[in-house]
Amino acid sequence: xxxxxxxxxxxxxxxxxxxxxxxxxxxxxxxxxxxxxxxxxxxxxxxxxxxxxxxxxxxxxxxxxxxxxxxxxxxxxxxxxxxxxxxxxxxxxxxxxxxxxxxxxxxxxxxxxxxxxxxxxxxxxxxxxxxxxxxxxxxxxxxxxxxxxxxxxxxxxxxxxxxxxxxxxxxxxxxxxxxxxxxxxxxxxxxxxxxxxxxxxxxxxxxxxxxxxxxxxxxxxxxxxxxxxxxxxxxxxxxxxxxxxxxxxxxxxxxxxxxxxxxxxxxxxxxxxxxxxxxxxxxxxxxxxxxxxxxxxxxxxxxxxxxxxxxxxxxxxxxxxxxxxxxxxxxxxxxxxxxxxxxxxxxxxxxxxxxxxxxxxxxxxxxxxxxxxxxxxxxxxxxxxxxxxxxxxxxxxxxxxxxxxxxxxxxxxxxxxxxxxxx
Amino acid sequence: xxxxxxxxxxxxxxxxxxxxxxxxxxxxxxxxxxxxxxxxxxxxxxxxxxxxxxxxxxxxxxxxxxxxxxxxxxxxxxxxxxxxxxxxxxxxxxxxxxxxxxxxxxxxxxxxxxxxxxxxxxxxxxxxxxxxxxxxxxxxxxxxxxxxxxxxxxxxxxxxxxxxxxxxxxxxxxxxxxxxxxxxxxxxxxxxxxxxxxxxxxxxxxxxxxxxxxxxxxxxxxxxxxxxxxxxxxxxxxxxxxxxxxxxxxxxxxxxxxxxxxxxxxxxxxxxxxxxxxxxxxxxxxxxxxxxxxxxxxxxxxxxxxxxxxxxxxxxxxxxxxxxxxxxxxxxxxxxxxxxxxxxxxxxxxxxxxxxxxxxxxxxxxxxxxxxxxxxxxxxxxxxxxxxxxxxxxxxxxxxxxxxxxxxxxxxxxxxxxxxxxx
Numbered sequence: 001x002x003x004x005x006x007x008x009x010x011x012x013x014x015x016x017x018x019x020x021x022x023x024x025x026x027x028x029x030x031x032x033x034x035x036x037x038x039x040x041x042x043x044x045x046x047x048x049x050x051x052x053x054x055x056x057x058x059x060x061x062x063x064x065x066x067x068x069x070x071x072x073x074x075x076x077x078x079x080x081x082x083x084x085x086x087x088x089x090x091x092x093x094x095x096x097x098x099x100x101x102x103x104x105x106x107x108x109x110x111x112x113x114x115x116x117x118x119x120x121x122x123x124x125x126x127x128x129x130x131x132x133x134x135x136x137x138x139x140x141x142x143x144x145x146x147x148x149x150x151x152x153x154x155x156x157x158x159x160x161x162x163x164x165x166x167x168x169x170x171x172x173x174x175x176x177x178x179x180x181x182x183x184x185x186x187x188x189x190x191x192x193x194x195x196x197x198x199x200x201x202x203x204x205x206x207x208x209x210x211x212x213x214x215x216x217x218x219x220x221x222x223x224x225x226x227x228x229x230x231x232x233x234x235x236x237x238x239x240x241x242x243x244x245x246x247x248x249x250x251x252x253x254x255x256x257x258x259x260x261x262x263x264x265x266x267x268x269x270x271x272x273x274x275x276x277x278x279x280x281x282x283x284x285x286x287x288x289x290x291x292x293x294x295x296x297x298x299x300x301x302x303x304x305x306x307x308x309x310x311x312x313x314x315x316x317x318x319x320x321x322x323x324x325x326x327x328x329x330x331x332x333x334x335x336x337x338x339x340x341x342x343x344x345x346x347x348x349x350x351x352x353x354x355x356x357x358x359x360x361x362x363x364x365x366x367x368x369x370x371x372x373x374x375x376x377x378x379x380x381x382x383x384x385x386x387x388x389x390x391x392x393x394x395x396x397x398x399x400x401x402x403x404x405x406x407x408x409x410x411x412x413x414x415x416x417x418x419x420x421x422x423x
Numbered sequence: 424x425x426x427x428x429x430x431x432x433x434x435x436x437x438x439x440x441x442x443x444x445x446x447x448x449x450x451x452x453x454x455x456x457x458x459x460x461x462x463x464x465x466x467x468x469x470x471x472x473x474x475x476x477x478x479x480x481x482x483x484x485x486x487x488x489x490x491x492x493x494x495x496x497x498x499x500x501x502x503x504x505x506x507x508x509x510x511x512x513x514x515x516x517x518x519x520x521x522x523x524x525x526x527x528x529x530x531x532x533x534x535x536x537x538x539x540x541x542x543x544x545x546x547x548x549x550x551x552x553x554x555x556x557x558x559x560x561x562x563x564x565x566x567x568x569x570x571x572x573x574x575x576x577x578x579x580x581x582x583x584x585x586x587x588x589x590x591x592x593x594x595x596x597x598x599x600x601x602x603x604x605x606x607x608x609x610x611x612x613x614x615x616x617x618x619x620x621x622x623x624x625x626x627x628x629x630x631x632x633x634x635x636x637x638x639x640x641x642x643x644x645x646x647x648x649x650x651x652x653x654x655x656x657x658x659x660x661x662x663x664x665x666x667x668x669x670x671x672x673x674x675x676x677x678x679x680x681x682x683x684x685x686x687x688x689x690x691x692x693x694x695x696x697x698x699x700x701x702x703x704x705x706x707x708x709x710x711x712x713x714x715x716x717x718x719x720x721x722x723x724x725x726x727x728x729x730x731x732x733x734x735x736x737x738x739x740x741x742x743x744x745x746x747x748x749x750x751x752x753x754x755x756x757x758x759x760x761x762x763x764x765x766x767x768x769x770x771x772x773x774x775x776x777x778x779x780x781x782x783x784x785x786x787x788x789x790x791x792x793x794x795x796x797x798x799x800x801x802x803x804x805x806x807x808x809x810x811x812x813x814x815x816x817x818x819x820x821x822x823x824x825x826x827x828x829x830x831x832x833x834x835x836x837x838x839x840x841x842x843x844x845x846x
Binding site (some may be wrong): 026027028109111113115120122123205206220221224226247250251253254255258267335340351358362363364366367368369370371372373374375376377383384385395396397398400401410411412413414415416417418419420421422 | 450451468530532536538543545549551628629630643644647649667670671673674675677678681724763767774781783786788789790791792793796797798800806807808818819820821824833834835836837838839840841842843844846
């Protein structure tokens with residue numbers, strides 16, 4: 001090991017130890033103290049606006065020099081409005097219910113033992129994300145609200161912006177009397193730091209990656225601790241024989257085109273053969289008009305003007321773009337089977353006025369979120385009323401679907417006896 | 424890759440694919456069908472008693488030849504009574520509530536969307552365990568009850584016994600019209616099969632190891648999927664200044680000596696200095712009388728006849744034997760700090776009549792189970808009323824404490840709209 005890497009190792013170890021100590025204190029912090037820190041951080045964000053925008057201008061200049069794409073620069077850019085939105089986000093998290101100390105269940109045993117299950121924080125959460133400076137505030141605040149310490153590792157292109165945002169969060173923590181180390185970041189753009197983080201299972205309880213498939217796969221491969229992640233959002237909308245077709249057209253247009261780059265956007269449309277003729281010509285015209293490219297199987301293509309022929313890989317592709325693959329199916333069962341084979345267990349929608357079909361779809365489709373007569377674009381913690389989310393989990397362990405403050409908790413059992421001994 | 428290992432790879436792949444297909448069917452199986460399979464399996468176990476005992480005699484003979492310890496042979500041995508206990512265990516699991524299809528939460532959104540969170544199975548569970556043939560029935564039945572397919576990999580010393588037990592479980596599945604592949608085992612003692620299992624994250628959703636520290640650490644290191652495991656049960660009992668000392672003596676004796684080899688046995692006793700003089704002389708005599716070896720710090724040792732001096736490593740040792748380390752502390756806070764430093768987050772007990780101390784201990788000790796005025800030996804799914812357990816998790820993700828049928832589930836969201844589109 002050279003001296004540089006041994007220095008980095010020592011630095012990461014120190015960050016981990018500080019986070020553990022902070023987590024122990026946060027676990028006991030009353031709601032009012034956590035909320036005070038969030039409110040003070042919101043104030044500090046506003047007060048530091050000039051410095052944040054200045055740091056962001058530096059990141060943006062470097063990003064342009066480096067040739068970042070327009071989409072990446074857009075995610076990187078901060079404006080006064082975006083700083084204000086971050087500050088409001090912190091205030092919104094403060095207003096959420098405290099997820100800690102809740103009695104989740106309780107029961108008495110015949111021998112008189114009283115058992116309670118009580119929510120507690122997870123501990124230390126590591127968050128590894130792309131160059132989106134706002135995630136610094138969003139993720140840090142959700143962790144804090146749930147009594148967890150956070151170790152943030154943002155993309156290197158947002159290094160200066162994230163640093164200034166972190167200062168505001170730490171202002172808030174200090175003002176509320178909570179340890180500054182409650183929210184830390186890895187203060188280097190050295191990529192080796194990520195590898196070290198992923199082996200710190202003695203200090204980090206769970207890792208949340210936010211980014212592209214490559215990043216998430218690397219993290220799943222290397223992490224020694226549990227990982228919350230979704231790999232893909234390959235979402236389907238199925239229009240059943242018993243669908244209200246006017247409604248169906250509106251929902252499909254929304255599910256595909258409202259925002260094409262989010263994980264809850266529909267990528268594949270499945271249409272029952274009985275309604276394909278009535279739905280697809282009008283729908284394809286509306287999609288064409290909105291600039292959506294169509295890739296259809298043979299039966300659908302015959303009904304859709306301007307549709308290209310879908311290839312096998314289209315059924316397995318998350319476009320995240322204005323492209324829709326379309327397939328005609330013989331039955332609800334065929335739609336369900338197609339989804340379970342090709343879907344990513346994220347969000348799947350059915351449009352039908354037939355309760356039996358809705359029930360079958362809800363039971364048989366294996367996904368975190370099932371939408372009955374609603375757009376897949378509602379797959380979002382905010383839309384669920386969870387206030388905010390740190391991501392949407394497509395795994396089945398611990399958290400599935402939107403990961404909000406409630407999902408950033410664990411529990412303990414408290415058993416009360418009167419000197420009970422076990423026979 | 425030689426032909427033997429490529430054969431094994433193909434075999435494991437086939438087992439995984441069969442398990443996935445079975446899991447899809449089990450997820451939809453109604454309670455009555457799962458319970459019918461369990462009841463029929465219990466009957467089949469009894470009917471196959473002679474064959475099971477014969478297979479077990481073969482395992483026992485090989486085990487003796489190999490020089491297995493008395494304790495290992497005891498865990499391996501089956502008797503008519505133990506076969507009957509396994510059959511009753513299956514019937515007990517059948518009687519438990521169905522953990523699947525429960526509405527865990529539901530709420531309405533201002534826009535009229537109705538959101539439900541419903542319990543679903545995890546999918547496919549891999550169980551890797553020592554040579555304890557009864558685990559085949561216990562673990563298989565818990566997985567089945569929660570609608571999961573199981574892939575069992577038992578210790579090679581119990582290979583023949585486990586095989587016969589599996590036949591009975593599959594009789595039950597067949598009789599109830601469920602796929603036999605709902606419960607499979609790895610039909611080889613080749614150790615390479617475990618390594619292959621741990622990389623089958625496309626087929627196995629979670630792995631449950633049951634065994635010694637070495638096995639569990641290897642699995643945590645190698646597994647690409649989540650792991651439910653407890654590494655240690657280094658449990659403490661703290662006798663506070665405000666304890667009822669007669670009660671304390673009875674509880675400590677029970678916590679240490681009822682069964683010394685289980686993970687909920689107390690390994691370290693912490694005693695407040697104000698009651699050490701009144702408690703320890705009598706307690707040490709009672710422990711001596713029961714054959715318990717004592718290792719005490721200086722202050723405790725002065726009050727305990729026959730106690731050796733504790734070494735630093737004693738505070739970090741799970742004896743699983745009739746040995747108790749004893750330390751006198753100045754305060755409840757010192758006890759809590761000691762536990763949080765040396766404990767394994769499994770089960771920790773306090774004895775006190777002071778509600779403030781009980782509350783402080785319950786809040787500040789970081790463990791899955793906190794016992795207030797009760798023996799640590801109650802750390803057990805059966806004692807919690809959960810019917811049975813597949814293990815006790817000391818991790819904070821997904822399941823903490825006893826892992827019963829409810830912990831072998833995930834959930835999905837079902838969102839009902841009326842053609843809702845997202846603005």
